[in-house]
Amino acid sequence: MLKRILPAHVDNRFRGHVLALWLFAPLTLMKLALGLVHILRADGGAQSVSTMPLDTYPAGAAQNIIALMARMGLEQVLLGALFLLVLLRYRALVPLMYLVAVAHFALQYSVAAMKPLALAGTSGASTMHLIIGVASGIGLLLSLSGRGYRRASVGR
Structure with a gap:
């Protein structure tokens, strides 16, 4: 199982179930889109998406929350870009x-x-994150199964 998660040879050949x-692909796009919302929206998605009552906070506190949301968005975009690289080049x-x-x-x-x-x-955001989490779990199971793994072990 560990060899399926950390293969000895990293190439563009995906061996898991094709549905994974x-x-x-859509999970990758969702990660990129969610990250861009945090970076590009004026409120960083804090009030408009996450319903944080920014208008009740002092201006400095609200600005700090918006800045933290943008930094979180940057991390999501970087992770999404890594996912995109894997999708296109290192399957x-x-x-x-x-x-x-x-x-x-x-x-x-756990942190929440x-x-x-x-x-x-x-x-x-909670519904979207739940969908991404469940879909990722299903994708993980599908990616660890598939005919490609059986063919790879037979060819040895």
């Missing part, structure tokens, strides 16, 4: 990227449980 690859690493996405999802919810946000309403 088809699922990886043997798709299972590893799915594992990273699943770990990110699980750890994000320890340090919850005070929001004015239900965050629009």
Whole structure:
């Protein structure tokens, strides 16, 4: 199993189930889009998406939250760019990227449980992150199965 996540040869040959690859493309685009929202929106998505009551905070505090959201968006864009590179050039690493996405999802919810946000309403981002997390788990399972692995072991 570890050899499927960390292959000895990193090439553009994907050995998992083809549905995992088809699922990886929209997940990659979603990661890029979510990151760009945090960078490009005037409020960094803090109030418009996550329902943080920025208008009730002092101007400096609101600006700090917006700046932190933009920095978080930069990290999402960089991770999305790495996913895009894997999708286009190094498909043997798709299972590893799915594992990273699943770990990110699980750890994000763990941190959120320890340090919850005070929001004015239900965050629009929580549903999107849940979809990405579940889809990443399904993609991980699919990427670790497939005929390509059986063919690779028979050819040895």
